[in-house]
Amino acid sequence: MIIADLIARARNGSPRAVGRLLSLVEGDQRDEVLANIGSSPGGMGPVVGITGPPGAGKSTTVAALVSAYRKRGSRVAVLAVDPSSPFSGGALLGDRIRMAAHINDSDVLIRSVATRGHLGGLAAAVPAAIRLLGAIGYDVVLLETVGVGQSEIEIAAVADPTVVILNPGAGDAVQAAKAGVLEVADIVAVNKADRDGAEQTVRDLRAETSAPIVSLIAARGEGIDDLMAAIEDHRRTDSRARRLARARAQILSLAQTRLRTQPDLDRLAEAVVDGDQDPYTAADQLISPPTPRTD
Known part of the structure; x- marks a missing residue:
């Protein structure tokens, strides 16, 4: 089936066409x-x-947000991103189980995006999927990271906003600050807020970040309206400078991804190792390969 036909079917609500695209x-x-x-x-x-x-x-939290957005009549796509594995492992299976209430809803898409082994990895696969979903009529995209570490930084380049979920106690606030996770947070949500230490965790977070902080009990749907309000407030107040920063980060990430697949990379690396070329000249040639002579 040609791509134009798949797009037409996807816009008419065909889950199979969306999955194929x-x-x-x-x-x-x-x-x-x-x-x-x-x-x-x-x-x-x-x-x-x-x-x-x-x-x-x-x-x-994602499952609770899906329910809340569906009550508003929004079409919702959930992308569970696992940069560490090309297979849908246990963590992603757990996501599917939690989302079981929406599995028969044609206006909810649940998709595992395994980015290793795909052309370009997370940086290339996710922005393309997001653009596709918006163009075929999804109103909200929820992007959940399964892997940890670099994935948070890459997700922040494409998400608007990025919500960091933490738990009370266990030093989550301090550990998140040390790991740099709070640096990508547009909103911080303290989940399981009925546990001991929740108020102290909020106080600790206020000392570490200027991002809005929301308290949740996601399993009961409590605080989800507050989280959605924070998401809407962020979008209303998001500045052009921040949007430009995200676009720059996305472009640089995509450029780096494409450079890694350049056929000349291995040849240039060998030339540097053999002492035939310095890495600065090699880098210039990788970015702008010399024009072949025509004579």
């Missing part, structure tokens, strides 16, 4: 799909990055 943008037909979809009708809706340490309740 996502597979194409994760693979070697990404550019062809993106060239066919055009822009998002009415502009792109929120792309909410959900990240945080294991066990913080990211998947529970």
Whole structure:
């Protein structure tokens, strides 16, 4: 089936067509799909990055957000991003179980994005998927990280806003600050806020970040309206300077990804190791290969 037909079927609500298109943008037909979809009708809706340490309740929070957005009539896509594995492992299976209430809802898409082994990795696969989903009529994209570390930084380049989920006690606030996770946070959510130490965790966080802090009990849906309000406030007040910073980060990340796949990279590396070339000249040639002589 040609790509234009898949796009038409996806816009008419076919989950199979959406899944097929996502597979194409994760693979070697990404550019062809993106060239066919055009822009998002009415502009792109929120792309909410959900990240945080294991066990913080990211998947529970995502499931609660899906329910709340569906009550508003929004079409919702959930992308569970695992940069560490090309397979849908236990963590992603857990996400699917938590999302079981929405599995038969044709206006909810649940997709595991395994970025290792796909062309370009996380930096290339996720922005393309987001653009596709906006263009075929999804109002909200929820982007959950399964891996930890570099994935948070890369997600922050494409999400608007990035929500960091933490738990009370256990030093989560201090550890998050040390790990640099709070640096990417547009909103911080303290989940399981009925536990001892929740208020102290909020106080600790206020000393570490200027981002808005929301208290949740995601398993009961408590505080989800406050989180959605914080998401909407962020989008209203998001400055052009911040949008430009995200765009720069995304462009640089994509450029780095493409440079890694340049066929000359190994040859240039060997030339540097053999002492035939210095790394500065090699880098210049990788970015701007010399023009072949025509004579």
